[in-house]
Amino acid sequence: MPAGPDVPKDDAALRLYTFSLSHFSEKIRWALSAAGVAFVEIPWTPFFHVLRARRRGKATTVPVLETREGPVQDSTRILLWLEKHRTPFALMPQDPSERETALAIEARFDEVGEHVVRYAYSVALDDAESVARYWTTDASPLQARIIRRFFPAMRWIFRRKLRMSPANVAISRSTIEAGLAWIEAQTTSPTQRLVGDRLTVADVAAAALLAPLVCPDEHPIYGSSRYRAGIAPLVGDWQGRPAFAWVRAVYREHRGSWGARAPKVRQWIDGA
Numbered sequence: 001m002p003a004g005p006d007v008p009k010d011d012a013a014l015r016l017y018t019f020s021l022s023h024f025s026e027k028i029r030w031a032l033s034a035a036g037v038a039f040v041e042i043p044w045t046p047f048f049h050v051l052r053a054r055r056r057g058k059a060t061t062v063p064v065l066e067t068r069e070g071p072v073q074d075s076t077r078i079l080l081w082l083e084k085h086r087t088p089f090a091l092m093p094q095d096p097s098e099r100e101t102a103l104a105i106e107a108r109f110d111e112v113g114e115h116v117v118r119y120a121y122s123v124a125l126d127d128a129e130s131v132a133r134y135w136t137t138d139a140s141p142l143q144a145r146i147i148r149r150f151f152p153a154m155r156w157i158f159r160r161k162l163r164m165s166p167a168n169v170a171i172s173r174s175t176i177e178a179g180l181a182w183i184e185a186q187t188t189s190p191t192q193r194l195v196g197d198r199l200t201v202a203d204v205a206a207a208a209l210l211a212p213l214v215c216p217d218e219h220p221i222y223g224s225s226r227y228r229a230g231i232a233p234l235v236g237d238w239q240g241r242p243a244f245a246w247v248r249a250v251y252r253e254h255r256g257s258w259g260a261r262a263p264k265v266r267q268w269i270d271g272a
């Protein structure tokens with residue numbers, strides 16, 4: 001049985017629509033937890049999310065935050081909404097110049113994050129069983145059957161959407177490599193934060209968007225044995241890099257609880 005979504009218990013809380021697998025969703029899941037903002041996560045299933053997302057925004061992407069004022073789509077817009085409506089939003093620096101720096105770093109790693117998707121899937125998509133598990137983590141039994149039945153077609157569509165080609169994968173790898181080098185140029189130790197001496201949106205964005213490559217223990221999918229084995233050929237050269245140590249340290253020190261579903265999700269990915 002797929003891990004399945006949690007049933008929302010608190011109607012007053014913000015609702016966060018995600019994919020369990022999505023690193024842009026992880027960025028917001030983490031930002032909300034770290035800032036102490038109550039929310040209920042509702043994980044969607046890829047492919048079946050399209051109409052639900054379109055009803056709430058211009059794009060089909062997650063995360064989407066459902067608020068009393070209406071839905072907010074896009075992780076950066078969600079952070080700006082939180083800054084305005086959940087004051088003081090602890091992850092956004094108050095000092096204007098630090099705030100600008102933090103948002104510029106967040107934007108930089110959003111771009112790296114887009115390349116992480118293409119790079120990770122360049123190998124992961126070859127392993128149909130693993131990807132079927134990632135995509136059906138929160139699926140209903142019918143959705144899971146449909147995904148498995150039509151997996152080859154879905155994979156083909158997905159490769160086209162990602163504009164997967166050897167040349168583009170090479171561009172993605174070098175963009176990620178530049179992101180790692182940038183972290184290494186900014187930090188002298190894994191405990192250093194990117195703006196000031198406290199956790200900000202800059203650290204959360206950089207760590208969450210690199211997490212599919214670094215595979216921190218705290219994430220139930222990226223830290224699973226199955227996921228780590230699949231990604232290993234892509235990240236072997238980077239394991240000893242200070243930027244990887246930095247991401248691991250940010251997760252260890254600041255990630256806290258991923259959510260009550262974490263054991264179920266890990267079991268779904270790694271179970272027999």
Ligand SMILES: N[C@@H](CCC(=O)N[C@@H](CS)C(=O)NCC(=O)O)C(=O)O
Pocket residue numbers: 019022023024025060061062063073074075076110
């Ligand atoms: N700029 C968006 C990017 C989000 C994004 O790319 N989400 C992916 C999952 S990591 C997604 O929803 N893909 C499905 C789709 O595009 O329909 C953000 O910051 O929220």
